[in-house]
Amino acid sequence: MATTYxxxxxxxxxxxxxxxxxxxxxxxxxxxxxxxxxxxxxxVILTRWPAxxxxxxxxxxxxxxxxGVNMLLFWIIFFEMAVLYFASSxxxxxxxxTPKIAWAGFWLMAIGAVMTNVAIFQGESSVMFTSYVPMQxxxxxxxxxxxxxxxxxxxxxxxxxxxxVAKAEKTYEGSIPLVTFGALTAAIIAIFTIASGAVILIPTxxxxxxxxxxxxxxxxxxxxxxxxxxxxxxxxxxxVAVWYAVAAIVFGAKxxxxxVSRSAFFLYILFLQLASAHHLLSDPGVGSEWKVVNTSYxxxxxxxxxxxxxxxxxxxxxxxxxxxxxxxxxFEWLRKAPWGNPAFSSMFLxxxxxxxxxxISGVMMGTEQLNLLIHNTIYVPGHFHATVVIGxxxxxxxxxxxxxxxxxxxxxxxxxFAKLQPxxxxxxxxxxxxxxxxxxxxxxxxxxxxxxxxxxxxxxxWPGAAYLMMGLTGIAGVVAIIGGGGWxxxxxxxxxxGKRLDEGETRSTPIPLTLPPQTGAHxxxxxxxxxxxxxxxxxxxFILYYFVNWKYLSSLWGMA
Amino acid sequence: xxxxxPPAERIWWKQPIDKLEFIWxxxxxxxxxxxxxxxxxxxxxxxxxxxxxxYKTTKEMxxxxxxxxxxxxTVRTGTDAEKQFPVVKPPxxxxxxxxxxxxxxxxxxxxxxGKTYKLHLSAMxxxxxxxxxxxxxxxxxxxxxxxxxxxxxxxxxxYSIVCxxxxxxxxxxxxxxxxxx
Amino acid sequence: MADQEERVPVMQQVLDNHFxxxxxxxxxxxxxxVLWGVMEVANIAVAR
Ligand code: HEM
Ligand SMILES: [Cu+2]
Ligand SMILES: [Cu+2]
Numbered sequence: 157m158a159t160t161y162x163x164x165x166x167x168x169x170x171x172x173x174x175x176x177x178x179x180x181x182x183x184x185x186x187x188x189x190x191x192x193x194x195x196x197x198x199x200v201i202l203t204r205w206p207a208x209x210x211x212x213x214x215x216x217x218x219x220x221x222x223x224g225v226n227m228l229l230f231w232i233i234f235f236e237m238a239v240l241y242f243a244s245s246x247x248x249x250x251x252x253x254t255p256k257i258a259w260a261g262f263w264l265m266a267i268g269a270v271m272t273n274v275a276i277f278q279g280e281s282s283v284m285f286t287s288y289v290p291m292q293x294x295x296x297x298x299x300x301x302x303x304x305x306x307x308x309x310x311x312x313x314x315x316x317x318x319x320x321v322a323k324a325e326k327t328y329e330g331s332i333p334l335v336t337f338g339a340l341t342a343a344i345i346a347i348f349t350i351a352s353g354a355v356i357l358i359p360t361x362x363x364x365x366x367x368x369x370x371x372x373x374x375x376x377x378x379x380x381x382x383x384x385x386x387x388x389x390x391x392x393x394x395x396v397a398v399w400y401a402v403a404a405i406v407f408g409a410k411x412x413x414x415x416v417s418r419s420a421f422f423l424y425i426l427f428l429q430l431a432s433a434h435h436l437l438s439d440p441g442v443g444s445e446w447k448v449v450n451t452s453y454x455x456x457x458x459x460x461x462x463x464x465x466x467x468x469x470x471x472x473x474x475x476x477x478x479x480x481x482x483x484x485x486x487f488e489w490l491r492k493a494p495w496g497n498p499a500f501s502s503m504f505l506x507x508x509x510x511x512x513x514x515x516i517s518g519v520m521m522g523t524e525q526l527n528l529l530i531h532n533t534i535y536v537p538g539h540f541h542a543t544v545v546i547g548x549x550x551x552x553x554x555x556x557x558x559x560x561x562x563x564x565x566x567x568x569x570x571x572x573f574a575k576l577q578p579x580x581x582x583x584x585x586x587x588x589x590x591x592x593x594x595x596x597x598x599x600x601x602x603x604x605x606x607x608x609x610x611x612x613x614x615x616x617x618w619p620g621a622a623y624l625m626m627g628l629t630g631i632a633g634v635v636a637i638i639g640g641g642g643w644x645x646x647x648x649x650x651x652x653x654g655k656r657l658d659e660g661e662t663r664s665t666p667i668p669l670t671l672p673p674q675t676g677a678h679x680x681x682x683x684x685x686x687x688x689x690x691x692x693x694x695x696x697x698f699i700l701y702y703f704v705n706w707k708y709l710s711s712l713w714g715m716a
Numbered sequence: 717x718x719x720x721x722p723p724a725e726r727i728w729w730k731q732p733i734d735k736l737e738f739i740w741x742x743x744x745x746x747x748x749x750x751x752x753x754x755x756x757x758x759x760x761x762x763x764x765x766x767x768x769x770x771y772k773t774t775k776e777m778x779x780x781x782x783x784x785x786x787x788x789x790t791v792r793t794g795t796d797a798e799k800q801f802p803v804v805k806p807p808x809x810x811x812x813x814x815x816x817x818x819x820x821x822x823x824x825x826x827x828x829x830g831k832t833y834k835l836h837l838s839a840m841x842x843x844x845x846x847x848x849x850x851x852x853x854x855x856x857x858x859x860x861x862x863x864x865x866x867x868x869x870x871x872x873x874x875y876s877i878v879c880x881x882x883x884x885x886x887x888x889x890x891x892x893x894x895x896x897x
Numbered sequence: 898m899a900d901q902e903e904r905v906p907v908m909q910q911v912l913d914n915h916f917x918x919x920x921x922x923x924x925x926x927x928x929x930x931v932l933w934g935v936m937e938v939a940n941i942a943v944a945r
Contacts, residue, residue, distance in 0.1 A: 213885050213888070316916075329726075330722045330726050333720050333723075335720050345922060347923060348923050351923070352931065372860075378931065379935070386926070400720075403718075404719040404720045409719065411718075415731060416733060418912050419908075422912060430926055430929055436856075438856050440770040440858060444768055446937055448752075448755050449929065452751070452752050459744075459751075463740070471736075472719070524755050524758075528764065528854055529854070532847065532880040532881055598852070602880065603887075607888075614876065616876035683734070683736060684737070685736065695743065702751070710762070710763065713870055714764065714868030715766065715853070715866060727903060728909065729905075729906040770941055771942055771945075
């Protein structure tokens, strides 16, 4: 299979031409899903904003189903396919294994995504992206999801195949790069995720066609969440890999320790997926032993891993900056960081928001007993907008600023807006996540059309603060949609009308990766006191918030 | 070399770890253990643990059991605002049954503060979400499963049960009630 | 350089063995989460 290799003159990266095209198409498909999901977000947010209450109930649930499916599944997973191809073929200087099969995977995903969306917009499939039985959608809703999943599975195997090819053809020496290792972690989790999805969605499809009489609701939730939650763990692994990549690209940062960072990813591989149990902590039928072991990722080993990444990524940046001479005090390295470079600012906002908002809230609600406080309240979407939007989406947006010139060979238009965009989107999302969590702490339900309970016999009166929080959710949400929509417009315009950039040299054989000659002498060791201070601030917030919630729990009705 | 290139040293496993990095790992490890122990500790010493007692049941059987309790202990018929549901006042310590169905929680209970009851939860159609307000206790309710939760109300007042599992177009009207005297 | 002949430590070999990692990453959650969970649900007693 003859392919060619292009050396990007801007980054020095080497792209297999076939892989490059796949990356572009996957990224674009992802952005289209983000666009549709974003339009739906507007309907959702303007309905949950009590003073506006835009859509009627049926349209609200339709919009929410579409929002969840397009954002969580289609946008993220399409983009992750691009990341997998980049981390394998580009970073290993290798041809992509079986590009034809990769295209088959892409088209399956595309057809599946369209099919499920068609089912949703026909109505009668407003079952939310979780499609809990026994509420039934139309068969093509499930079929589309299955096709999408199979396509994504193919993508994961192409990624693994490329690792095999690279090893066989010796395109690199030693171990794969850390970023590729992170992508491998994501791919492994993805394979478990998608297999679980098949195990549950295929019977559900047959049930919707009338071949199976009944599906057990608890079993459904167990297996469905093996997919639903693990897919979030794909995101975590992928965006942590992207953080390392951006730190490397922007600062030339070197991991503080290969051993530590890789071991942390290894803990992800072993334990991260157990956290699917987070969704069943307030369910009957599964015992406390199962809940405690699984929800804690065995013994919080995956939290340990995330806390490690949370320190080593900024730590690597601090080391790189200090080596450049930004050595004054604790934080000169951070103050003098390129805050105007959207790839960096996105990545940093992603890291901080993911840790402080997503991480702390996630561990709190993943505690078996504390889960009773927030199960199915709007706290839950509050939490995962901090993880999947601030963590993943924002990191991917930042990476795209780098990819437009490098991969799409276009200049980014509106650089002034690009500087602001990460703050506009990121900080408003911080606000959205916080106020949703606030409302959830007061008990407000998720997936709920009317917090005033119009037409209910025994309506409950939420406290005024809950209305205030939901109003703020509305305001901050609209700002976030402007920030996200602006990003989409900017990227689409840049791809269509941005100045075409030089392609660079194209050659028929790849340049293998070689290690620099070993010098023996290690570069002077640089400490990371600033990062340590940030990490300790994080730890203190974590501990306080964690125990405040135990206090709250202890005031409730006795339960045994 | 950076994170997007292979490690520069052939053997990277033996590289020394930065001191602060190591301290952070140790702290994070200890904190992980603390959080793990907290969950176990609360099972032993805490007052709020979700019961594991669950049975398979059928809609008919659960409805019949609920009806029996309603027949036995109903003290009055609810007002119009209470949808004229039976208001049931079972003796302390007894088994009480709550049905979640499109789009009601049935019946209404009147409980005594400080007394313990065995609350049986099940759904008649879709899943529903038992969300007790303003307490903020949230439990998933499944059809065909009977979940037995011991509850001890610790404050008197009027409590609402909001459904917080999406259950169709009338989901937002599904609110029930418990009085604690 | 002496470093070149030194044996690669076991843990490094494990982390470089991508298919071993794949095996672990699938098996562990399948056993601890899915199978254990499904077994518990399958063994729930019938109400009297
Ligand atoms: C751009 C601004 C966004 C806004 C204002 C927004 C707003 C919301 C709100 C208010 C909800 C909760 C509705 C409810 O439960 O009643 C929600 C749900 C959700 N959002 Fe977003 N969102 C945005 C972007 C995103 C993105 C980028 C993602 C994923 C990458 C995402 C994923 C989800 C998911 C998975 C749900 C759950 C849907 C469900 O409960 O079925 N959102 N969103
Ligand atoms: Cu309901
Ligand atoms: Cu409901």
